[in-house]
Amino acid sequence: MGGLVRWSSKWWPGTIPLVILWAFASWVNTAPLEAELAGRSTTALNGILLDKRKISVEGRDVTLAADAFSEEGRKGAVAAIEAVPGVRRVNDETRLVPQATPFVWSAERDVVRVTLSGSAPLPSVKGKLLEAARTDLGGVEVVDQTNLARGAPTGFEQAALLLLQQIARLRDGKVAISDGKISVAGMAQELGGREAIAAALKNLPEGFSVASNEIKAPPYIFQAYKDPVAVTLTLTGNVPDNNARRAIVAASARKFLSEKVVDNLKTSLGAPSGFTAAVIPALGALSRLSTGTLVVSDREAKISGDAFYDAAPGQIRANLIKEFPQGWQLKAEITVKPAAAPVDASICQQLFSELLAKGTIRFESGRSAIDPDSAGLLDRLVEIALRCPTADIEIVAHTDGDGETAVSPALAEKRAQAVVDYLTKAGLPGGRFTAVASNSTQAVAGNDTDTGGKAKNRRIEFVVKDKP
Amino acid sequence: MIFLAIFHWSWLLVALLFGLAMGWIAVVHRGKGVSKPLARGLAALAAALVAAALAHAVPGRPGYWLDLGIMMFASYLIGCAIGSLLREKVVSNPAKPD
Numbered sequence: 213m214g215g216l217v218r219w220s221s222k223w224w225p226g227t228i229p230l231v232i233l234w235a236f237a238s239w240v241n242t243a244p245l246e247a248e249l250a251g252r253s254t255t256a257l258n259g260i261l262l263d264k265r266k267i268s269v270e271g272r273d274v275t276l277a278a279d280a281f282s283e284e285g286r287k288g289a290v291a292a293i294e295a296v297p298g299v300r301r302v303n304d305e306t307r308l309v310p311q312a313t314p315f316v317w318s319a320e321r322d323v324v325r326v327t328l329s330g331s332a333p334l335p336s337v338k339g340k341l342l343e344a345a346r347t348d349l350g351g352v353e354v355v356d357q358t359n360l361a362r363g364a365p366t367g368f369e370q371a372a373l374l375l376l377q378q379i380a381r382l383r384d385g386k387v388a389i390s391d392g393k394i395s396v397a398g399m400a401q402e403l404g405g406r407e408a409i410a411a412a413l414k415n416l417p418e419g420f421s422v423a424s425n426e427i428k429a430p431p432y433i434f435q436a437y438k439d440p441v442a443v444t445l446t447l448t449g450n451v452p453d454n455n456a457r458r459a460i461v462a463a464s465a466r467k468f469l470s471e472k473v474v475d476n477l478k479t480s481l482g483a484p485s486g487f488t489a490a491v492i493p494a495l496g497a498l499s500r501l502s503t504g505t506l507v508v509s510d511r512e513a514k515i516s517g518d519a520f521y522d523a524a525p526g527q528i529r530a531n532l533i534k535e536f537p538q539g540w541q542l543k544a545e546i547t548v549k550p551a552a553a554p555v556d557a558s559i560c561q562q563l564f565s566e567l568l569a570k571g572t573i574r575f576e577s578g579r580s581a582i583d584p585d586s587a588g589l590l591d592r593l594v595e596i597a598l599r600c601p602t603a604d605i606e607i608v609a610h611t612d613g614d615g616e617t618a619v620s621p622a623l624a625e626k627r628a629q630a631v632v633d634y635l636t637k638a639g640l641p642g643g644r645f646t647a648v649a650s651n652s653t654q655a656v657a658g659n660d661t662d663t664g665g666k667a668k669n670r671r672i673e674f675v676v677k678d679k680p
Numbered sequence: 681m682i683f684l685a686i687f688h689w690s691w692l693l694v695a696l697l698f699g700l701a702m703g704w705i706a707v708v709h710r711g712k713g714v715s716k717p718l719a720r721g722l723a724a725l726a727a728a729l730v731a732a733a734l735a736h737a738v739p740g741r742p743g744y745w746l747d748l749g750i751m752m753f754a755s756y757l758i759g760c761a762i763g764s765l766l767r768e769k770v771v772s773n774p775a776k777p778d
Contacts, residue, residue: 219706219764221713223757226702230695230756237691237752238745245687245744271744297683300743303738 231602242271249274249298256292263309263335263360267293272300277462279309281334312361317372318388319345321379321398325353330388333364337372348380365392367417372665378412381405385427393423400429403450404481429482434491434508436464438471438498445471445498449508452483463492464583467492469500469571469592482510486537493535497528499588502549512541518549520595523639552599557676560600564674567592573631573672580626582634590631593674594638606675607631608648624649631672684751695752699759706760707767725754 246269253267253274263279270276274293280286286306293302317330326349332338338358345354360674365371368389375387378396382405385398394416400406406429413422434449445468451457457477464473487508494513498506504517515532519525525546532542555563573590574583582590597605609628628647636642650673685692714722730739733746 215768216706216764217754217763219703219768220760221719222706222709222711223699223702223760223764224714226698226756226760227753230698230752233691233694234745234749234752237688239746241691241748242741242744243689248687270740271742272747273740273743298687301739464696678699 245272245298246270252296253293253299255445256296257289260289260292261291261334262306264550272298273303274299275303275305276665277305278307279360280306281309281360283308283571293659309362309498311363312538313363314391315361315363315365315368316388316390317358317368318371318386319376319379320386321349321352321382322384325355326379327355327357329357331361331364332358333362333368335360337364337369341372341376343374345379364417365389367419370417371420374412374416377430378409381409382427389420390423392419392421394420395424396422397426399427400427400482403429403432405429407481415543424511429510432480432483432487434477434487434506436495436506437499438468438501438504440503443471444474446474446476449478450480450483451477451481452481452487456483456488459488460491460495463585464495467496467588469499469567469589476505486511486540489537490540493532493584496584496587497532497544499585499657500524500528500591501546504546510541512543514543514545516545517547519546520549520591521598521638522548523637524548524591524594527637549595551593554601555599557600557603560596560603561674561676563596563599564676565595567596568671568674575627578623580623580630582627582630591633591638592641594635597635597640597644597674600676604644604646604677606646606648606677607635608650608673608675610650610671610673621649628672684747686752688748691748692755693749695755696759699756700763700766701759702756703760703763703765704767705763707764707771710735 232527240531249272250267250269253269257265257267261281263281265276265278267274267276274296276289276293278286278289280289286308289306290302290304293299294422312331315331315333317332318328320327320329326345328341328345332341338356338360341358342354342356345356350655355375371394375389375394375396379387379398381401382398383401385396387396388394394413396409396413400409406427409427410425413425413591416422432450433449434451437446437448439446445464447460447464447514451460457475457479460477461473461475490511490513491508494506494508494515497515498504498517501515501517501519504515508513513536515528517643519528528546529542529544532544536542569590571586571589573586575581576583607628609624609631625647628649632645632647635645729746729764733743733750736743738746
């Protein structure tokens with residue numbers, strides 16, 4: 213041992229080449245060592261969720277800069293690099309991803325692109341939402357401006373995916389999540405889009421609620437055109453379903469005397485509430501016009517055309533306002549058809565008979581109230597009565613065989629009187645008309661089984677009496 | 681440390697061989713050795729450098745170079761010791777002719 217100490221005093225000359233060797237080794241090895249440690253550190257961080265990760269190595273010291281999504285993740289990342297063999301020190305420049313309060317995410321669509329903005333909780337969710345936007349909105353440019361942030365509500369991803377499906381239904385608009393509150397606004401691409409979105413929003417994950425839904429839909433249009441030349445009633449536009457369609461076509465057939473109903477309707481979702489309840493009376497109003505158009509746009513009905521006599525426009529407007537469901541608006545632009553040339557009594561009688569051969573004035577069963585479906589027919593009768601102002605007219609009501617015979621004549625008279633009242637209200641002098649009941653023995657059709665026959669037997673006749 | 685030793689094994693081996701050679705020569709060298717006070721000073725310097733390395737006191741690349749230097753110096757010293765001991769054995773027990 214003493215020898216070693218003695219000899220060691222003579223070992224110093226070797227340190228000179230050793231120092232040279234050391235300098236050379238340092239020069240040669242630094243870069244490869246740093247590359248090796250950087251590679252090993254990167255591998256060690258696999259599986260640890262970090263954003264904006266940056267690893268830099270100087271000698272054996274590793275600097276880790278990254279945004280972590282939890283405190284555990286942050287500490288875990290530092291520990292993983294500290295455990296890499298060869299690493300001497302870790303300069304920890306990690307931080308937590310910022311907390312977003314409130315946690316806001318939105319997708320906004322204009323004509324050509326969809327912009328995603330706000331916060332996403334994880335890179336994987338961010339990627340998934342971008343991918344979903346591209347899939348749902350095939351062909352539309354998608355711009356992702358979302359940042360990562362902590363504080364997303366539970367079920368965020370599911371809610372955001374659901375909203376992306378809804379934005380595909382919009383022409384333009386915005387869907388947004390703010391904590392658990394959902395807001396949607398914009399214009400639906402198609403009729404029914406608004407309803408489809410509202411239905412889809414019922415499937416939001418638990419904890420989410422709709423704070424505002426301001427989706428608008430294109431106007432819901434229904435049109436009816438009464439063409440006196442072609443003698444048609446053309447129905448176009450939308451109806452909510454086939455039941456409504458059948459009801460509207462059937463009501464048209466009842467209300468319009470000889471016009472052929474042309475059904476060009478299509479069924480679409482998104483009808484305003486009370487659609488059928490508004491359209492049917494509006495068709496009744498149209499039936500009282502010689503020529504006219506009905507346009508229903510959302511909850512606004514616009515009726516225009518020519519009425520048969522002066523009092524009609526006011527009556528039509530007043531009746532319709534009374535019958536319209538709440539929230540509906542009426543725009544009536546009704547003028548009066550020029551009066552037809554006067555004719556003598558015999559032609560007047562002929563005109564009455566021809567018209568009443570095409571249709572019958574109907575009453576509510578067992579009552580004297582005139583069925584509103586007969587208003588169109590009555591207005592035409594008024595027009596004829598106006599053409600022979602000097603003639604007196606007998607309104608003859610026939611009864612069917614139903615009920616006690618003692619009641620029938622009384623009811624028949626009441627019915628005849630109801631027609632006289634209608635004519636009087638139309639502005640004709642009441643003195644020209646006499647209400648007369650006639651018993652069923654003068655039936656024009658069999659009373660036994662045929663309901664059509666009964667209806668005919670309930671007929672009203674106009675008999676023109678020449679003044680002496 | 682094992683990683684470093686494996687990563688730099690060739691350089692450490694060269695340092696060890698340097699040491700072996702120097703140790704081998706030192707036994708029979710007649711020149712002047714390092715004086716005792718200087719040797720103490722050098723030992724203190726070496727200890728200080730080792731302490732600095734263990735304490736990670738030198739950051740970045742210089743820190744790595746210090747670690748590498750200490751490892752090479754240690755290999756050199758081990759080589760010297762082995763070389764001297766071997767030479768001493770050879771000198772005190774010369775091979776006897778048959």
